[in-house]
Amino acid sequence: xxxxxxxxxxxxxxxxxxxxxxxxxxxxxxxxxxxxxxxxxxxxxxxxxxxxxxxxxxxxxxxxxxxxxxxxxxxxxxxxxxxxxxxxxxxxxxxxxxxxxxxxxxxxxxxxxxxxxxxxxxxxxxxxxxxxxxxxxxxxxxxxxxxxxxxxxxxxxxxxxxxxxxxxxxxxxxxxxxxxxxxxxxxxxxxxxxxxxxxxxxxxxxxxxxxxxxxxxxxxxxxxxxxxxxxxxxxxxxxxxxxxxxxxxxxxxxxxxxxxxxxxxxxxxxxxxxxxxxxxxxxxxxxxxxxxxxxxxxxxxxxxxxxxxxxxxxxxxxxxxxxxxxxxxxxxxxxxxxxxxxxxxxxxxxxxxxxxxxxxxxxxxxxxxxxxxxxxxxxxxxxxxxxxxxxxxxxxxxxxxxxxxxxxxxxxxxxxxxxxxxxxxxxxxxxxxxxxxxxx
Amino acid sequence: xxxxxxxxxxxxxxxxxxxxxxxxxxxxxxxxxxxxxxxxxxxxxxxxxxxxxxxxxxxxxxxxxxxxxxxxxxxxxxxxxxxxxxxxxxxxxxxxxxxxxxxxxxxxxxxxxxxxxxxxxxxxxxxxxxxxxxxxxxxxxxxxxxxxxxxxxxxxxxxxxxxxxxxxxxxxxxxxxxxxxxxxxxxxxxxxxxxxxxxxxxxxxxxxxxxxxxxxxxxxxxxxxxxxxxxxxxxxxxxxxxxxxxxxxxxxxxxxxxxxxxxxxxxxxxxxxxxxxxxxxxxxxxxx
Numbered sequence: 180x181x182x183x184x185x186x187x188x189x190x191x192x193x194x195x196x197x198x199x200x201x202x203x204x205x206x207x208x209x210x211x212x213x214x215x216x217x218x219x220x221x222x223x224x225x226x227x228x229x230x231x232x233x234x235x236x237x238x239x240x241x242x243x244x245x246x247x248x249x250x251x252x253x254x255x256x257x258x259x260x261x262x263x264x265x266x267x268x269x270x271x272x273x274x275x276x277x278x279x280x281x282x283x284x285x286x287x288x289x290x291x292x293x294x295x296x297x298x299x300x301x302x303x304x305x306x307x308x309x310x311x312x313x314x315x316x317x318x319x320x321x322x323x324x325x326x327x328x329x330x331x332x333x334x335x336x337x338x339x340x341x342x343x344x345x346x347x348x349x350x351x352x353x354x355x356x357x358x359x360x361x362x363x364x365x366x367x368x369x370x371x372x373x374x375x376x377x378x379x380x381x382x383x384x385x386x387x388x389x390x391x392x393x394x395x396x397x398x399x400x401x402x403x404x405x406x407x408x409x410x411x412x413x414x415x416x417x418x419x420x421x422x423x424x425x426x427x428x429x430x431x432x433x434x435x436x437x438x439x440x441x442x443x444x445x446x447x448x449x450x451x452x453x454x455x456x457x458x459x460x461x462x463x464x465x466x467x468x469x470x471x472x473x474x475x476x477x478x479x480x481x482x483x484x485x486x487x488x489x490x491x492x493x494x495x496x497x498x499x500x501x502x503x504x505x506x507x508x509x510x511x512x513x514x515x516x517x518x519x520x521x522x523x524x525x526x527x528x529x530x531x532x533x534x535x536x537x538x539x540x541x542x543x544x545x546x547x548x549x550x551x552x553x554x555x556x557x558x559x560x561x562x563x564x565x566x567x568x569x570x571x572x573x574x575x576x577x578x579x580x581x582x583x584x585x586x587x588x589x590x591x592x593x594x595x596x597x598x599x600x601x602x603x604x605x606x607x608x609x610x611x612x613x614x615x616x617x618x619x
Numbered sequence: 620x621x622x623x624x625x626x627x628x629x630x631x632x633x634x635x636x637x638x639x640x641x642x643x644x645x646x647x648x649x650x651x652x653x654x655x656x657x658x659x660x661x662x663x664x665x666x667x668x669x670x671x672x673x674x675x676x677x678x679x680x681x682x683x684x685x686x687x688x689x690x691x692x693x694x695x696x697x698x699x700x701x702x703x704x705x706x707x708x709x710x711x712x713x714x715x716x717x718x719x720x721x722x723x724x725x726x727x728x729x730x731x732x733x734x735x736x737x738x739x740x741x742x743x744x745x746x747x748x749x750x751x752x753x754x755x756x757x758x759x760x761x762x763x764x765x766x767x768x769x770x771x772x773x774x775x776x777x778x779x780x781x782x783x784x785x786x787x788x789x790x791x792x793x794x795x796x797x798x799x800x801x802x803x804x805x806x807x808x809x810x811x812x813x814x815x816x817x818x819x820x821x822x823x824x825x826x827x828x829x830x831x832x833x834x835x836x837x838x839x840x841x842x843x844x845x846x847x848x849x850x851x852x853x854x855x856x857x858x859x860x861x862x863x864x865x866x867x868x869x870x871x872x873x874x875x876x877x878x879x880x881x882x883x884x885x886x887x888x889x890x891x892x893x894x895x896x897x898x899x900x901x902x903x904x905x906x907x
Contacts, residue, residue, distance in 0.1 A: 435745030
């Protein structure tokens, strides 16, 4: 009897150790592939600021690979150059930064290559939705770098002044927006950014909906789905009531509204804190970060706005080294730390969640709040993924036109989505896409 | 004679090569491209499909709304202002007419990109000096809302071009022989009547030519709305040139944009040809 008991205990202990060690993957101790090729220099196009520290770490780990980092000047100029270099057949870098939303377009152009044979075994280093953002089936077209989970930024002093609390549900939110408008018509707790389709899309994402998708080689287009309609009506209603301010984001006026407190609360991505710090310097200390209100507080969800991947181009002469660089710099624990502290990105690599506790210090701009835990919680709430259309510039532009019309009462809010549905489909057809399916 | 001609060719050859390479060749290449559909690096032959699409696109024609407004409202207002100011300059009653001339002409020296930008800020909610002044007397206005954009453009264009038109009108006035106005004075006309009944009719030809310039200019308006688009919401087809630009650089539809540019060019050519014929006829009548 005693011997069996001992055996059971030992077995139990052994099994627990095995189970426990499998349950907690140590993202900080990943074994990255070795590079066995000769010395190479890789050209990297990216607009991430202050990334030199991460690059230095990489060059130390891979002495045979040197990095020539070129900042082409932002997303739009980079995409322009990528297109012309793809067309002319020469001039592409080895690695380029491309936002998730534009990756399908460049996959379609033939700018980026499938690097699955070097990186697919590392997919667990990233959240599922991020890995799916850069993949099509088994093909992997880039390594996810950063994300922008939605969070709510607000002025605590103004909230206190009007007796507002941070709303937990969207119904509470609507009520508070209307209340504050009646108390002070010059203060808003949210804005509708007419020129930022991606933000609206993230709000639909937060409710579990998507207006388009890519499955099995076909593009699905469904702007008029019930969730999107509900969201456009929700926000449109508040705009009509004067409770939400329609704005042109990233314009002088918008910066001014944030700085003066006319916009006392707004929704943006996890990358926003650095920008807000310089935009609203005068109100430093009064801002706070909170999770978004939920449609269903029992099952919180979130959407994502912004974020890019590092991709290897089809013209690269050293695709293996390039793939290694993209993988390492975006998932190695110290490199990821530097991406946050130096470049102010919100890395999506799973190792970053483990580093939050060490990096999370009271943030003076946010009145001493330790914002990273809130941002991390928001990121963990992003649940699923969908494929973007290869014509996002057109979608953004059309959204801007339609929403401005609706805000000026020239059309109904539902028309915004109905019009976008027909116009986007027509545009894609003239671009020669014949793999369009209307619906989910 | 031959020596002169060959000398002329020597001077002309370089600019002609320049025009051939940078204007004529791209024009032909553009016409060639307009027969192709395009997506990213791929092109395929589509015949006249692009032309039909442009001509049946309500967005394209919608873009002509602003140039027509400018032509029918801004240009007359601007020309009237320019005529009145140049008549005052020519009346001989000002102490330092050259000083005024310089002031009026100065806005023309400012690049349109800069004036678009600065005026945009002057009309923006945050930086406008007018907004707080109007607020003080109880008027809350958003200059850059979509309804007021044409009037904002009217303001900017008048500020930019009135001086230029004024200088051209004034030089026409200077070429009017002094005897005519002196004769009128002797006949008992005051300055006002001289201006209205003698000088203004003699400006007809100049005004017609300036109108033709304005047609070409207004159909090509681009810089100012482009600068405004960074500050406020400007529809992508606010002017025909913006439509062409956005098709190319926002949507990446380069061949389609080329087609619309060609069609725009043809429209401008037809308009200016028609009005130039008109002004030629007018000049012939004047001579007779």
